[in-house]
Amino acid sequence: MNEFWKSSSWLSGLQWLFFIFTNTVVIPITVGAAFGLPQESIASILQLSFIVTGIACMVQALIGHQRAIMEGQSGLWWGVILTLSSIAIAQDMPLAVLGGSLAIGVILSGLLTVTIGLTGLGPIIAKLFNPAVMGVFMFLFGVKLIGIFLKGMLGIPFGNDAQSATIDLSVSLVSIIIAIIVIIISIKAPPNIRRYALLIGIVIGWIAYNVTFGGQAAVEQTASSGFTFFPLGEPVWNTGVIITAILAGLLNTANTFGALKGTDAMYQKETTNSQYRASFTITGIFTGIAGVLGLVPYAPYVSSIGFLHQTGIIKRIPFIIGGLMFFVMGIIPPIGHFFSLLPLSIGSAVLFVSYLQLLNSSWNFFKEVEFDSLNVYRSAIPLFVGIIIMTLPPSYFETIPGTVRPLLSSGLLVGIILALLLENVFKWDWDKHTDRRFGEK
Template sequence: MNEFWKSSSWISGLQWLFFIFTNTVVIPITVGAAFGLPQESIASILQLSFIVTGIACMVQALFGHKRALMEGQSGLWWGVILTLTSIAVAQDMPLAVLGGSLAIGVILSGVITIIIGLTGLGPVIAKLFKPAVMGVFMFLFGVKLIGIFLKGMLGIPFGNEAQSATIDLSVSLLSIIIAIIVIVISIKAPPAIRRYSLLIGIVIGWIAFNLTFGGQQTVEQTSSSGFSFFPLGEPVWNTGVIITAILAGLLNTANTFGALKGTDDMYQEETTNGQYRASFTITGIFTSISGVLGLVPYAPYVSSIGFLNQTGIIKRVPFIIGGLMFFVMGVIPPIGQFFSMLPLSIGSAVLFVSYLQLLNSSWSFFSGVTFTAFNVYRAAIPLFVGIIIMTLPPSYFETIPGTIRPLLSSGLLVGIMLALLLENMFKWDRDTEAK
């Protein structure tokens, strides 16, 4: 309890607040825009995101895996949902039908995740996610999210407007400068200052942006229209969308394995079966809730590993304080509206630096694999295929049946599935074992 009232805990908690905020604020805005929701509905979903995410972080830290790992709206789910909306538009499927089917799929996915937690299947499934699989996941996940935040740094808007957007040179220059400042502080500054590098970058960048551009490119301020169930569409059954959602939910378990396994060394202990059970159960509960409220489903953030490496703040108390402050931001709209004025390009620049640490996490997993000319395919195929698919325009996949198109058009999902299949179907280490 004494730790809770220390000023250092609250300063570290403030940095956690900004990390949670910058990882959350863009997601409901882009999803709302993709579904063509009015600004009032988007504001409501944004406010709900703050409240639910703050609660989810605190519950996981207190009763779940009990580590300082952000529980937030999954980047993997985010990408799948945006892909589904683009496919729905191309196929003339009403977005309300997509949203309603997605709600059913997300709720079912949450129930399956709860079952995984309650039955203790987490450690069993974890055996499938071997070091080579986790290395592929971490690398592709980093590529996917770094790409999103690099676009934010370049002043390219999120959502449908990105189709015809161009690079904003002045915004890009400031964002790059802020990213360089954060990197230099992280490398050169004394440890007492280094741990607050992200917070320092946000404060400097926010002030510099307002002085330079007068507050342009911030989140649009709109009052909430009140909460409602199924804001993306009333529940309706579409087999293809629901199957895709359930498969995405199963692959989303990689986030839990990545976050917990990736922090074992930091906490100097291996994740226990009890931690897996509690973590999956809580993630499943909040995923089901997100289906009802129209939010992107939840998962432990593997990007938290980069934050922990960057700041060294591994204690739970500052993280719980950050989650509490984020919850308050949602409960008291004026506070949330003030922080939502943070320029997206500055938030993207700081997160860009934080997510670079995912390369280190990927390398740590790959270091547990002995690569040879025979077994290099176990990683090379999913990595290269996944990255190439990420670069292909959506129009290339129009000839693929709609039921599997969302999966096959996602480089991240394809890469994870290939890694799982290749790693668990072949004995790649037989040549090294023979030696």
């Protein structure tokens, strides 16, 4: 308990606060913009995000997996939802229908995740996510999120306006400079300063943005209109969207495996079955809550690995303090309002640097796989197919049946599914026993 009151714990907690904050604030604003919500509804969802995420972090640290790993609105889900909104706009699907169907799919996904936790299926499912699958997941996950953050850095809006948007040169220049500063601090600064690189980047960037643009925020905030259920749309059944949501929920379990396996070395012990069960159960509960409140579903953040490597703050107390402060930001609207004025371009620049660490995470998994000219297809196919699909415009998928279109138009989901199939259907090590057939030594 004495650790809780140390000034160093609170300073580290402040760093955690800004990491949680920067990973959260961009998500409800971009989703609200993508769904064309009024500003007061976005403000309400943003405030709810602070409250629910703060509680989720504390609950996971205290009775869940009990590690300093952020529990937040899943980047995989975020990417899927933004992709689906782009497809809906391109194909004239009412966004309220998409939102209502997503709500049903997210709630069902939450129930499924709770079931995985309560029945102890987590370790069994974990066997499907071998190093090759996790390497593909980490890489595609990084590509998707880095793309989102890069757009934010360049001043490209989300939603309907993104179709005809152009790069904002002045916003881009400030954002790129901040990203470079954070990278330099992360590489060159002494360890006791390096651990606060993200915090320093946010403070410098926020000040620089206000000085350059006269204090204009990327998204102006208005008073919250109060909390409502299903703000993205009343529940409605669309088979394609719901199937995609359920599959996204299943693939979202990779976040839990990635975050927990990725921190085993730091905590010098392997994740236990009870930790997996508790983590999945809590994630499922908060995912169900997210479906009702119109939030992006939850998961342990894989990017926490990069944060822990960068800062060395692996104790739970600072993380719990950060979650508590984030919760307070949500329940006291003026505080939340002040911090929500952080420009999206600055938050995106800092997160851009943070998520670059996913390449290292991906590489560490791939190093456990013995690649050669015969079995390289196991990862090459899902990686290249997934990335190519990410670059294709939504209009290309109009000829695909509606029930599978939302799934097949997501490069992230397609890549992960291909990796799972290739790893668990084929035996890739057979050539080790038949090398001589190919004239190899």
